[in-house]
Structure formats: C-alpha cells, structure tokens
Amino acid sequence: MYVEMRHINKTFDGxxxxxDVNFGIERGQLAALLGPxxxxxxxxxxxxAGLDKPDSGDILIDETRVNDLPGSKRGIGFVFQNYALFRYMTVEENIAFGLKVQKKSRQEITYRVEELLELISMKDLGRRYPHQLSGGQRQRVAFARALAPSPQLLLLxxxxxxxDAKVRRELRTWLKDMIDRVKITSIFVTHDQEEAMEVxxxxxxxxxxxxxxxxxxxEICKNPKTEFVADFIDVKLGTGHF
Ligand SMILES: Nc1ncnc2c1ncn2[C@@H]1O[C@H](COP(=O)(O)OP(=O)(O)OP(=O)(O)O)[C@@H](O)[C@H]1O
Ligand SMILES: [Mg+2]
Incomplete structure (x- = not known):
C-alpha cells in the first residue's frame, strides 16, 4: 500500500x-473519496497533507509513518477547489512556484514549465494571468502547478x-487521462457519485x-454493503452504468 490510514480518529470540539478511519491505496491508483x-x-x-493532525491513529506513506513529518516533506501535491492560483503571477510563474521553493536552477525550471504547459495543452498561454483564463483552464494550471515538483502523491x-456541468465532464476525462499518463497515486474527493464512478x-x-x-x-454498484451505500448510489442503479 502506498498510502495507509490506520484507526484514524479526529474530533473538532467534540x-x-x-x-476509526481505515483504508489503503496502492501505488499508481486513482481513488475517490465519495460521500455526502x-x-x-x-x-x-x-x-x-499534514494540514491537520489526527487525535490518534497512524498515517503511512510508502510504509513510513508520517504523523510527525511536516506536510512540506511528505512529497504531496494538491489541487483544492479554494486553493486558487496566485493572482499576480502568470501561468508560467504559477507553475514554477514550487520549483523556486525547491531552489531549482533557472534552466531546470524553464524546462519543466514548458513540459507541463505542453502536458495541459496550454503552450501558448504561459504569459497570461489567471483572470485571463476560463475556469477549466485555471484548474488545469492548478493541476500543473501541483505536479511541477514531481510529488509522489496527488490530492484533489x-x-x-x-x-459548469459540461466543462466539468470534459475535465474529468482529461484528469483521468493525465493521471494515467503521469502514473501518480492520486486521491480525488467528490460528493458526486457519477464523477467518482467515471474517474x-x-x-x-x-x-x-x-x-x-x-x-x-x-463492486459498489452491484454489491452495496450497507443501506446507506445502496441509497447513496441509488441514482446510478438501473441506468445501465454497468
Ligand atoms: N476546523 C474545523 N472546526 C470544526 N469543525 C470542523 C472543522 N473542519 C471540519 N469540521 C467538521 O467536520 C465534519 C467533516 O467536515 P469535512 O470538511 O471533512 O466534510 P466533507 O466531507 O469534506 O464535506 P463537503 O463535501 O461539504 O466538503 C463537518 O461536520 C465539519 O463541520
Ligand atoms: Mg470537503
């Protein structure tokens, strides 16, 4: 298992x-955390990500317990809905950000930024600022920025x-292809059953x-283990999804 949560408990003001969260994700897998x-x-x-600490339990990444390791040392990239791009930086500067933090050489940064712009099919848009992009393009840049320092694990x-719904469906397929291509272990959060099933x-x-x-x-569609699961995925049952 590449990522493991063992008996994790966390309370906020009681x-x-x-x-008691337990699960494991294997290297290279794309897993969805789905729920209301x-x-x-x-x-x-x-x-x-190391942004919060569990009250008890172990978090393992690549067989190592990381509970006491700062987030910045865990080799993780993330794309959060509200983790916006830096507004006063161009697309290129946004993608380069993590590489500058890592003190990479200018040459290395230029090369990696080019490579990522190509990966997200935005080669000619590197000099634009976030407000000059569509929502979908912004999220692609956020994805490239997260991937730039070559993390071992990607959290979305x-x-x-x-x-909006149409672009969202395109982005979903795009994301799945990208992750397949770069072969990075990823955890994707969604409350949308269809999104989880597809990705x-x-x-x-x-x-x-x-x-x-x-x-x-x-497995989850055909064999829901609890009433909650059956209800939650009900929307998809009988629609010929499988
Ligand atoms: N910092 C915090 N302080 C107090 N309560 C919190 C805090 N963070 C989360 N919670 C509570 O913990 C519960 C789980 O929150 P969490 O954000 O993990 O849910 P979620 O599944 O991501 O929901 P959503 O789909 O709405 O994003 C919620 O009841 C929330 O109010
Ligand atoms: Mg949430």
Whole structure:
C-alpha cells in the first residue's frame, strides 16, 4: 500500500469528523473519496497533507509513518477547489512556484514549465494571468502547478466543483487521462457519485466520519454493503452504468 490510514480518529470540539478511519491505496491508483457533505472527506485529505493532525491513529506513506513529518516533506501535491492560483503571477510563474521553493536552477525550471504547459495543452498561454483564463483552464494550471515538483502523491479536493456541468465532464476525462499518463497515486474527493464512478478505480465511501465501503465502482454498484451505500448510489442503479 502506498498510502495507509490506520484507526484514524479526529474530533473538532467534540465532533467526530473521522471515526476509526481505515483504508489503503496502492501505488499508481486513482481513488475517490465519495460521500455526502460533512461526511469527513476534506478532513481525511487534510490529515494526509499534514494540514491537520489526527487525535490518534497512524498515517503511512510508502510504509513510513508520517504523523510527525511536516506536510512540506511528505512529497504531496494538491489541487483544492479554494486553493486558487496566485493572482499576480502568470501561468508560467504559477507553475514554477514550487520549483523556486525547491531552489531549482533557472534552466531546470524553464524546462519543466514548458513540459507541463505542453502536458495541459496550454503552450501558448504561459504569459497570461489567471483572470485571463476560463475556469477549466485555471484548474488545469492548478493541476500543473501541483505536479511541477514531481510529488509522489496527488490530492484533489473537489477540483471542479465551481465549474459548469459540461466543462466539468470534459475535465474529468482529461484528469483521468493525465493521471494515467503521469502514473501518480492520486486521491480525488467528490460528493458526486457519477464523477467518482467515471474517474476512479477505487471508491472509498464516507459517511458521518466513517468508511462505509471500499471497492471498485462496479463492486459498489452491484454489491452495496450497507443501506446507506445502496441509497447513496441509488441514482446510478438501473441506468445501465454497468
Ligand atoms: N476546523 C474545523 N472546526 C470544526 N469543525 C470542523 C472543522 N473542519 C471540519 N469540521 C467538521 O467536520 C465534519 C467533516 O467536515 P469535512 O470538511 O471533512 O466534510 P466533507 O466531507 O469534506 O464535506 P463537503 O463535501 O461539504 O466538503 C463537518 O461536520 C465539519 O463541520
Ligand atoms: Mg470537503
């Protein structure tokens, strides 16, 4: 397992945001954390990223317990819905940001930025500022910025939530292709069943701070283990998805 959560508990003022959370994700997998609003998805992601500390339990990345390792040392890139681009930086400068922090040489930065602009099909837009881009383009830049320092793990928290339905569907497919291409272990948060089914190889279903079920989209659709899971994915049943 590349990422493992073992008996993770987290409370906020007595409220259980994570209640004995256990799961593992293998290297190269794209897993979705799926569940209703308030079920604890972002809390899980923030603990993996080192932005929050669990009250108890172990977080392992590549077999190493990282509970006490600062987030910046965990080799993680993230794309959060509200983690906007730097407004006063161009696309190129945004993508270069993490590389400058790592004190890479100017030559190396130029090369990597070019490579990423190509990857996100925005080669000619490097000099633009975020306000000169569409929402979808901005999220592609956010994705490139997260990938620039070559993280081992990518965390995405509802990266397309603010984008309209049509573009969102295109971005979903785009993201899946990108992740397949760069082969990076990724965890994708969504409360949209359809989005999770389409994008992820593994779905981790959250409810009230607990994990209800883990499985492939097909397993979860065909064999929901609890009433909650059956209800939650009900929208997709009978639509010939599988
Ligand atoms: N910093 C905090 N202080 C107090 N309560 C918090 C804090 N962060 C999260 N919570 C609570 O923990 C619960 C889980 O929150 P979390 O943000 O993880 O849910 P979520 O599944 O990401 O929801 P959404 O789909 O709406 O983003 C919620 O009830 C939330 O109010
Ligand atoms: Mg959230």
């Amino acid at each position: 409220f259980r945001a994570s209640d 609003s308030g079920s604890g998805k972002t809390t899980i992601l923030r603990m993996i 928290d509802e990266p397309f939530a603010a984008i 992820a190889g593994t779905i981790i279903l959250t409810n009230q701070g607990r994990i209800e079920q883990i499985g492939t989209p097909e």
